[in-house]
Amino acid sequence: MKKLILPFLIVFLSLTGVGFIAQENPLDTILRQLEKYRDRYPQEKVHLHLDKPYYAIGDNIWFKAYLVDAATHELSSISRILYVELINEKDSVKQSLRLPVTGGLTWGDFALSDTLQEGNYRIRAYTTWMRNFGDEYFFDKTIQIGNSISNSVLTEVSYKFIPEGNNEKVEAAIRYTNLAGEPFANKPVSYSVELDFRSLTKGKTITNSSGVATFNFVNNQPFVLKAGKIITRIQLNEKLEVSKTVLVKATNNDVDLQFFPESGNLIYGVRSKVAFKALGSDGLGKTVAGIVFDQNGAEVAKMSSEHAGMGYFAMRPEEGSTYTAKVTFDDGSENTYPLPKPLTEGYAILASTRDSANLAVQVAVSPGVTDTGSFTLIAQANGRVYYASKSTLDKTLFGTTIPKSRFPTGIVQLTLFSPKNQPVAERLLFINHSDQLVFEISASQPASSKREKVKLLINAKTAAGRPVNGSFSVSVIDETKVPFKEVEQTTILSNLLLTSDLKGYVEQPNYYFTDVDEKKQRHLDILMLTQGWRRFVWKNVLSNNFPALAYQPEKNLQISGTITANNGDPVAGGKVTLFSSQGDVLLIDTVTDRDGRFVFENLFFNDSTKFVVQARNEKNRRKVQIELDGLAPQLVTKNKNAADRETNMSSSFIKYLINSRDQYAELRKYGLVNSSILLAEVKIVETKPLVKNSSNLNGAGQADNILTEKDLRYGTSLAQILQGRVAGIIIRNGIAYSMRSMGSSFNGPVPMQIIMDGMYVQPEFLNSINPQDVESIEVLKSGANTPIYGLRGGGGVLVINTKRGERNLAYNTYAAGIVSFKPQGLYTSREFYSPNYDDPKINTKIADLRTTLFWSPSVITDTTGLASVEYFNGDATGTYAVIIEGISVKGEIGRSVYRYHVN
Numbered sequence: 091m092k093k094l095i096l097p098f099l100i101v102f103l104s105l106t107g108v109g110f111i112a113q114e115n116p117l118d119t120i121l122r123q124l125e126k127y128r129d130r131y132p133q134e135k136v137h138l139h140l141d142k143p144y145y146a147i148g149d150n151i152w153f154k155a156y157l158v159d160a161a162t163h164e165l166s167s168i169s170r171i172l173y174v175e176l177i178n179e180k181d182s183v184k185q186s187l188r189l190p191v192t193g194g195l196t197w198g199d200f201a202l203s204d205t206l207q208e209g210n211y212r213i214r215a216y217t218t219w220m221r222n223f224g225d226e227y228f229f230d231k232t233i234q235i236g237n238s239i240s241n242s243v244l245t246e247v248s249y250k251f252i253p254e255g256n257n258e259k260v261e262a263a264i265r266y267t268n269l270a271g272e273p274f275a276n277k278p279v280s281y282s283v284e285l286d287f288r289s290l291t292k293g294k295t296i297t298n299s300s301g302v303a304t305f306n307f308v309n310n311q312p313f314v315l316k317a318g319k320i321i322t323r324i325q326l327n328e329k330l331e332v333s334k335t336v337l338v339k340a341t342n343n344d345v346d347l348q349f350f351p352e353s354g355n356l357i358y359g360v361r362s363k364v365a366f367k368a369l370g371s372d373g374l375g376k377t378v379a380g381i382v383f384d385q386n387g388a389e390v391a392k393m394s395s396e397h398a399g400m401g402y403f404a405m406r407p408e409e410g411s412t413y414t415a416k417v418t419f420d421d422g423s424e425n426t427y428p429l430p431k432p433l434t435e436g437y438a439i440l441a442s443t444r445d446s447a448n449l450a451v452q453v454a455v456s457p458g459v460t461d462t463g464s465f466t467l468i469a470q471a472n473g474r475v476y477y478a479s480k481s482t483l484d485k486t487l488f489g490t491t492i493p494k495s496r497f498p499t500g501i502v503q504l505t506l507f508s509p510k511n512q513p514v515a516e517r518l519l520f521i522n523h524s525d526q527l528v529f530e531i532s533a534s535q536p537a538s539s540k541r542e543k544v545k546l547l548i549n550a551k552t553a554a555g556r557p558v559n560g561s562f563s564v565s566v567i568d569e570t571k572v573p574f575k576e577v578e579q580t581t582i583l584s585n586l587l588l589t590s591d592l593k594g595y596v597e598q599p600n601y602y603f604t605d606v607d608e609k610k611q612r613h614l615d616i617l618m619l620t621q622g623w624r625r626f627v628w629k630n631v632l633s634n635n636f637p638a639l640a641y642q643p644e645k646n647l648q649i650s651g652t653i654t655a656n657n658g659d660p661v662a663g664g665k666v667t668l669f670s671s672q673g674d675v676l677l678i679d680t681v682t683d684r685d686g687r688f689v690f691e692n693l694f695f696n697d698s699t700k701f702v703v704q705a706r707n708e709k710n711r712r713k714v715q716i717e718l719d720g721l722a723p724q725l726v727t728k729n730k731n732a733a734d735r736e737t738n739m740s741s742s743f744i745k746y747l748i749n750s751r752d753q754y755a756e757l758r759k760y761g762l763v764n765s766s767i768l769l770a771e772v773k774i775v776e777t778k779p780l781v782k783n784s785s786n787l788n789g790a791g792q793a794d795n796i797l798t799e800k801d802l803r804y805g806t807s808l809a810q811i812l813q814g815r816v817a818g819i820i821i822r823n824g825i826a827y828s829m830r831s832m833g834s835s836f837n838g839p840v841p842m843q844i845i846m847d848g849m850y851v852q853p854e855f856l857n858s859i860n861p862q863d864v865e866s867i868e869v870l871k872s873g874a875n876t877p878i879y880g881l882r883g884g885g886g887v888l889v890i891n892t893k894r895g896e897r898n899l900a901y902n903t904y905a906a907g908i909v910s911f912k913p914q915g916l917y918t919s920r921e922f923y924s925p926n927y928d929d930p931k932i933n934t935k936i937a938d939l940r941t942t943l944f945w946s947p948s949v950i951t952d953t954t955g956l957a958s959v960e961y962f963n964g965d966a967t968g969t970y971a972v973i974i975e976g977i978s979v980k981g982e983i984g985r986s987v988y989r990y991h992v993n
Contacts, residue, residue: 117466117478117479117480119511119632120466120468120478120507120511120632121468121475121478123631123632123634124468124470124473124475124631127626127631127636128161128473128474130636131222131223131626131636131637131639132159132160132161132168133159133160133161133223133227133472133473133625134157134158134159134160134166134168134169134217134219134220135157135158135159135160135163135227135585135586135590136155136156136157136158136172136215136216136217136220136228136229137155137156137158137229137582137585137586137590138153138154138155138156138174138213138215138229138231139153139154139156139563139565139582139947139975139976140152140153140213140231140233140565141153141565141567141942141945142565142567142572142574142941142942143233143572143574143578143579144233144234144235144236144572144743144746145202145233145234145235145236146202146235146236146237146238146239146746146747146750147202147203147204147206147208147235147236147237147238147239147240147750148202148204148239148750148754149202149235149750150199150200150201150202150920151176151199151200151202151213151233152197152199152565152922152942152945152947153174153197153198153199153213153947154195154196154197154563154947154948154975155172155174155189155191155195155196155197155198155215156194156195156582156586156976156977157169157172157191157194157195157196157217158194158586158977158981159981160472160473160590160591161472161473161474162472162981163472163586163977163981163982163983164194164979164980164981165193165194165195165561165977165979165981166194167193167194168217168219168643169191169217169218169219169220169643169644169645170190170191170192170643170644170645170646171188171189171190171191171217171218171644171645171646171647171916172188172189172191172196172215172216172217173186173187173188173189173215173216173217173218173724174186174187174189174198174213174214174215175187175212175213175214175215176200176211176212176213177211177212177213177214177726177729178206178207178209178211179209179210179211179337179735180799180893181726181727181728181729181862181893182726182865182893183726183893184206184211185200186914187200187697187917188697188914188915188916188917189916189917189919190694190916191217195561195948197563197919197947197948198917198919199919199920202235204239204240206235207237207335208235208236208237208241208739208740209234209235209335209739210232210233210234210235210337210734210735210736210739211232211233211234211235212230212231212232212233212729212731213229213230213231213233214228214229214230214231214726215228215229215230216228216229216724217643217644218641218642218643218644218721219641219642219643219644221640221641221724222637222639222640222641223625225724225727226593226594226730227590227591227625229585229590230729230730230731231580231731232729232731232732232734232735234736234739234742234743236739236740236743236746236747236750237747238269238747238748238750238751239750239751239754241740241747242268242269242326242332243266243267243268243274243324243326243332243334244266244267244268244269244740244741244744244747245264245265245266245267245322245334245336245738245740245741246264246265246267246738246740246741247262247263247264247265247320247336247337247737247738248262248263249261249262249263249338249340250263251341251342251343254308257308257309257310257312257342258308258309258312258341258342258343259306259307259308260306260307260308260309260338260341260342261304261305261306262304262305262306262307262320262336262338263302263303263304264279264302264303264304264305264320264322264334264336265300265301265302266279266297266301266302266303266324266334267301269744269747269748269751273297273299273300273301273302274297274301274324274326275297275298275299275300275301276296276297276298276299277296277297277301277324277325277326278294278295278296278324278325279294279295279296279297279303279322279323279324279325280292280293280294280322280323281293281294281295281303281305281320281321281322281323282320282321283305283307283318283319283320283321283338284318284319284320284321285309285315285316285317285318285338285341286314286315286316286317286318286803287318287799287800287803288315288318288803290307290309290315290318291307293305297324303322303324305320305322309341309342312341312342312344315341316340316341316371317337317338317339317340317341317732318338319335319336319337319338320335320336320338321333321335322334322335322336336737337735337736337737339371339372339373339732339733339735339737340370340371340372341371342371343370343371343421343423344370344371345368345369345370345371345376345378345419345425346368346369346370346371347366347367347368347369347378347415347417347425347427348366348367348369348620349364349365349366349415349427349429349430350364350365350366350367350619350620351363351364351365351430351438352364352365352438352439352440352441352517352619353437353438353439353440353504353506353515353516353517354438354515354516355430355432355433355436355438355515356405356407356429356430356431356432356433357407357432357433357435357436357437357438357454357456358407358408358409358410358432358433358434358456359406359407359408359409359456359457359486360406360407360436360438360454360455360456361404361405361406362404362405362406362438362440362454363402363403363404363440363619364391364402364403364404364405364429365400365401365402365616365619365620366378366393366395366400366401366402366403366415366620367398367399367400367620368395368399368400368417369399370399372733373595373732373733374398374399374597374733375395375397375398375399375400375597376395376399376419376420377395377399377419377420378393378394378395378399378401378417378418378419379392379393379394379395379417379418380392380393380394380415380416380417380418381393381415381416382403382405382413382414382415382429383413383414383415383416384408384411384412384413385411385412385413385414390405390413391403391404391405393415393417396612396613396616397601397613397616398597398598398601398613400613400616400617400620401616402616402619407432409434411432412428412429412431413428413429414426414427414428414429415427415428415429433456434456434458435456435458435459436455436456436459436514436515437453437454437455437456437459437506437508437514437515438453438454438455438515439451439452439453439454439467439504439506439515439516439517440452440453440454440489440517441504441517441519442615443494443519443520443521443611443615445491446494447493447494447495448491448492448493448494449491449492449493449494449502449519449521450489450491451467451489451490451491451492451504452487452488452489453465453467453487453488453489453506453515454486454487455486455487456486457486463482463509464480464481464482464509465480465481465482465506465507465508465509466478466479466480466481466506466507466511467479467480467481467504467505467506467507468504468505468507469492469496469497469502469503469504469505470502470503470505471497471498471500471501471502471503471521472498472500472501472591473625476496476497476502477492477496477497494521494523495523497521498521498523499521499522499523499524499525499526499587500520500521500587500588500591501518501519501520501587501588501591501592501618501623502518502519502520502521503516503517503518503519503623504516504517504518504519505628511632512629513628513629517618518618518619518621518623519615519618520588520602520614520615520617520618522606522611522614523553524553524606525552525553525554525982526553526583526982526983526984526985527550527551527552527553527558527560527976527978527982527983527984528550528551528552528553528984528986529548529549529550529551529974529984529986529988530548530549530551531546531547531548531549531972531974531986531988532546532547532549533545533546533547533990534546534547537993538963538970538990538991538992538993539963539992539993540938540963540964540965540966540967540992540993541927541938541962541963541964541965542962542963542992543927543928543960543961543962544960544961544962544963545958545959545960546564546958546959546960546972546988547956547958548562548564548949548951548956548957548958548959548974549955549956550562550951550955550956550957550976550978550984551955552978552982557951557953557954557955557956558951558955558978558982559950559951559952559953559955559978559979560950560951560976560977560978560979560982561948561949561950561976561977562949562950562951562957562974562975562976562977563945563946563947563948563949563974563975563976564944564945564946564949564959564972564973564974565942565944565945565972565973565974566942566943566944566945566961566970566971566972566973567941567942567943567970567971567973568940568941568943568964568966568968568970569968569969569970569971569989570745570966570967570968570969571745571746571749571941571966572743572746572941572971573743573745574971576600576604576987577598577600577601577604578598578600579600580599580600581600581603581975581985582975582976582977582983582984582985583600583603583983583984583985584599584600584602584603585599586983587603587983588602588603591623591625592621592622592623593621593622593623593624594621594622594730595730595731595732595733595734596617596621597733601613602614602617641721646691646692646693646694647692647693647694647695647913647915647916648689648690648691648692648693649668649689649690649693649701649703649718649719649913650687650688650689650690650718650719651687651688651703651716651717651718651719652682652685652686652687652688652716652717652719653666653682653686653688653705653707653714653715653716653717654686654714654715654717655707655713655714655715656713656714656715656880656881658881660682660684660685660686660687661682661686661705661707661708661714662682662683662684662685662686662708663681663682663707663708664681664682664686664688664705664706664707664708664714665679665680665681665705665706665710666679666680666681666682666688666703666704666705667679667703667704667705668680668690668701668702668703669701669702669704670695670699670700670701670702671700671701671702671910672698672699672700673695673696673698673699673700673915674694674695674696674699674915676693676695676699676701678690694916695915695916696915696916696917696918697914697915697916697917698915699912699913699915700910700911700912701910701911701912701913702908702909702910703716703718703908703909703910703911704907704908705907705908706907712906712907712908713906713907714906714907715880715906716907716908716909717850718909718911720847720848720849722846722847722849723847723892725860725863725892725893726863726893727863746941749939749941750941752937752939753937753939753940753941756936756937756939757936760933760935760936762936780796780798780866781793781796781798781866781868781891782865782866782891783847783865783891783892784866784868784889784891785845785847785848785889785891786868786870786889787878787879788870788875788878791868792868792875793868793869793870793875793889794818794869794870794871794872794875795816795817795868795869795871796866796867796868796869797811797812797815797816797866797867797869798865798866799864799865799866799893801815802861802862802864802867803861805861806861807824807857807861808856808857808859808861808864808867808890809821809824809826809856809857811861812826812867812869812888816869818871819842819869819871819886824854824856824857825841825853825854825856826841826842826844826853826856826886826888827839827840827841827842827885827886828842828871828885828886829871839885840884840885841853841885842885842886842887842888843879843882843883843885843886843887843888844856844887844888844890845887845888845889845890846859846890846892847890847891847892850882856888859890863892863893864890864891864892864893865891865892865893866890866891867888867889867890867891868888868889868891869886869887869888869889870883870886870887870888870889871886875887919947922942922944922945922946924943924944924961924962925938925962926962927962937965938964938965938966939964939965939966940964943961943962943963943964943970944959944961946959949974949976963992966992967992967993968991968992969989969990969991969992970989970990970991970992971987971988971989972987972988972989972990973985973986973987974986974988
């Protein structure tokens with residue numbers, strides 16, 4: 091691993107003449123500890139470039155992944171396996187891919203089968219190493235998937251919120267139309283409202299002449315039940331009823347207004363910026379304006395939001411005063427909000443990026459601070475220190491300018507340390523050198539016609555004009571059918587430079603990288619004042635309190651485990667054989683160590699491979715137990731980008747859905763669709779077994795009791811839920827016992843064995859599992875279901891299945907000394923199909939209604955920065971968009987959109 095580089099360790103000269111001294115401590119201590127942290131915990135980031143912004147049932151999602159070193163943005167060599175998941179609105183993994191990473195690059199695809207429902211989905215990507223540092227920094231993008239093939243009804247909903255007592259009545263007006271926009275008038279509609287999966291109300295109504303049905307409900311628990319859905323059933327005729335579900339993102343008009351004083355705190359006697367963010371119940375920014383008053387009613391400052399509910403004002407708190415903001419909203423309503431109470435003593439970093447060449451930095455200290463020894467200022471970006479200084483403070487305000495050229499493009503963190511070596515103030519800034527890659531894209535001929543062969547020439551350069559050798563992904567879409575706004579896209583720029591380093595939701599992050607001007611730079615600085623950033627905690631770094639690593643970087647596939655005798659003793663010197671029963675051919679063996687451990691390393695197998703492990707003891711006898719290791723799955727947490735969910739999904743990309751329907755009909759006419767999609771009038775329901783992804787050796791659902799996700803909503807812990815809902819289970823000190831084990835005479839009652847996604851875990855682990863992450867629990871208590879687990883099943887078994895996709899590792903035991911299992915192998919990406927109209931064998935009668943005309947995840951420019959791609963246009967006229975993203979061998983990133991017209 092690379093050691094920490096200090097490109098610029100300089101003396102910080104004050105504009106006010108404050109003298110600075112060059113002592114080693116505490117500055118050297120801070121730098122040494124930060125270097126140690128960075129050396130032990132190198133960070134990775136991952137970005138996915140998708141071929142288009144939204145999809146329909148029957149489509150393929152094509153993507154390329156760029157895995158980079160967070161410090162340099164050079165392609166990462168830390169991990170060689172990437173996980174990419176498709177997650178539905180219920181936070182359940184519908185598809186999971188395990189992809190091989192070569193030189194920081196990989197690509198794959200998801201086929202959107204007809205078993206999926208239309209709705210808002212997420213695509214999440216991460217490495218095992220990234221799991222050590224929290225899922226806030228995973229790639230996580232919300233996408234929309236519509237359905238026009240089996241969908242004859244479109245909906246569009248609007249909401250009104252009407253005060254009713256202490257709550258607000260929600261009035262939802264849903265308009266039902268066909269794909270041509272014609273209303274379904276005077277049709278009976280039944281409905282039920284669910285908030286956070288709890289049933290709130292149900293009823294019946296009738297659509298009016300415009301096809302609109304109105305539903306009213308009141309959320310009596312707005313602080314508990316935040317969002318949900320309205321499930322409706324519209325009766326089109328005597329024999330046909332269609333189910334439609336609409337999203338409820340909020341149940342009131344409440345606005346959460348928060349204030350963020352520059353660098354952390356308001357301080358009496360110190361003038362500083364105060365940023366604010368106004369968020370509606372739907373998570374999106376709201377326009378506000380108002381006035382800040384002191385306790386006497388005197389006006390102190392005016393405030394007005396500038397972008398996404400954010401803005402700022404400046405003020406100087408006076409000793410003993412308190413402050414309140416009176417705010418007016420778009421609808422004319424008003425409310426008052428208290429500002430944070432100022433500190434009597436404190437420190438502040440006041441900074442500005444307005445100068446194109448320099449950062450203007452001031453350090454302010456309240457007059458009452460007596461601890462005025464040597465202060466330290468650190469400026470870092472991506473975990474590297476680019477500026478460090480030490481000063482003996484003898485005034486309450488001093489400042490300097492720091493050349494922006496010292497820092498790379500991205501987030502810069504300024505931290506001020508007190509004489510006691512404690513961080514006392516922080517300020518985030520964003521430096522944009524506009525040094526992203528530049529792509530010159532040109533067609534081999536200026537005019538373009540339907541089904542004409544297109545050759546695009548790509549010339550990649552740095553901003554300074556140097557040719558770039560790099561790896562890029564190129565997508566060509568028909569923008570007349572797939573319209574999109576660049577500010578709304580998740581791009582390699584907005585992701586790697588901004589959101590991958592920030593906790594929480596950022597509304598339209600690519601806004602700050604599209605047509606950048608002075609106004610957007612100011613808005614970005616306001617974002618820096620309001621957004622959280624915590625890849626590490628300074629206090630822990632300085633005290634050597636580093637986090638324990640639960641996961642190591644995955645370099646290859648491996649299968650490991652333990653061989654024990656029937657009495658539980660490890661089997662040393664036992665022979666273990668691994669061979670494939672399906673898929674890739676493999677046959678290898680090894681010998682266990684003194685602890686009975688074995689491992690097969692450096693394996694390569696695809697995701698259709700099944701294995702058998704056979705074990706014998708040192709005397710070649712097979713009466714042994716095999717326990718395979720498994721990597722606990724990454725749990726699915728709540729969607730941090732929930733505000734990006736689309737309420738009126740069908741109407742938001744109706745052109746795309748109509749084309750999708752026509753394309754399916756065309757392919758079906760020529761017998762080119764192998765699908766179970768039913769006729770357009772038939773309602774599609776996502777079917778699933780009662781228990782899925784089960785590791786129950788008796789078979790999924792073969793249990794004495796089963797708790798599903800619905801049963802797990804009303805408890806704060808699994809111990810509480812099991813105690814109250816499953817007869818015959820007793821909880822003591824957070825450990826579960828079955829009634830039949832309570833009478834055990836040897837060493838007391840036997841705890842129930844817990845198996846989580848195929849992994850055996852300790853009984854004490856029960857209360858550390860979040861009920862919201864569990865999809866089902868299979869309770870095994872009787873003699874009919876526990877014998878297959880041998881001695882481990884003596885006290886009963888709890889088989890816990892979390893919300894995730896295919897199991898990484900679950901195995902079945904058929905006889906002593908032999909197990910079979912199907913681990914998650916490496917996915918082999920399919921090849922994108924693009925018709926070749928120069929081939930006389932191609933059926934030219936089929937209408938070419940493709941929305942993605944071309945996709946290539948592996949466009950490589952040579953040392954002169956040149957590359958080319960070829961493909962054929964479709965049958966549509968209008969504007970085609972060529973989208974290119976990628977990275978150079980030196981970690982330089984770029985994105986460009988080129989458009990041309992088809993006649």
